[in-house]
Amino acid sequence: MTRKVIARKSRLHGMGLFACRDLKAGERLIEYKGKRYGKGEYPEMGDDGITKFLGLSDGTGIDGTGWAALANHSCDPNCELQEERDARGKLHAWLFALRDIKAGEELLWDYRLDIRSRKVAYTDWACACGSDNCRGTMADPKRIRGAKPAKR
Numbered sequence: 707m708t709r710k711v712i713a714r715k716s717r718l719h720g721m722g723l724f725a726c727r728d729l730k731a732g733e734r735l736i737e738y739k740g741k742r743y744g745k746g747e748y749p750e751m752g753d754d755g756i757t758k759f760l761g762l763s764d765g766t767g768i769d770g771t772g773w774a775a776l777a778n779h780s781c782d783p784n785c786e787l788q789e790e791r792d793a794r795g796k797l798h799a800w801l802f803a804l805r806d807i808k809a810g811e812e813l814l815w816d817y818r819l820d821i822r823s824r825k826v827a828y829t830d831w832a833c834a835c836g837s838d839n840c841r842g843t844m845a846d847p848k849r850i851r852g853a854k855p856a857k858r
């Protein structure tokens with residue numbers, strides 16, 4: 707199988723994930739791997755770990771450590787995360803292409819951070835994706851009630 711993605715420096719933020727070859731809409735790309743957390747458990751918030759924790763729909767979570775966790779956020783994404791349940795009922799998260807993607811394009815998904823799941827208040831969720839419809843935050847718009855996130 708030809709490799710689909712590669713990690714390298716992003717012009718958006720730190721390292722990013724890029725398409726190695728042309729990708730088709732709906733293609734399954736890479737699993738979001740990392741340390742698993744049980745229902746209601748959250749990792750300590752480090753300076754770098756803030757946007758790596760992925761909450762799953764069953765209340766458990768994954769603190770991303772694999773390549774998929776390098777994918778950056780965009781308010782105008784070309785990828786999305788979808789959950790899949792394995793034979794034992796455990797949820798997994800995979801990055802999928804939302805549309806056809808050209809080789810070399812950066813892979814971006816909309817983090818929609820669940821602010822309520824954070825134990826510690828932080829202001830690191832300001833978005834700088836630069837897309838025309840940027841909403842100014844990586845947080846889930848459903849979680850924002852009027853107030854705009856503070857910018858530093």
Ligand SMILES: [Zn+2]
Nearest residue numbers: 781833835840
């Ligand atoms: Zn944005």
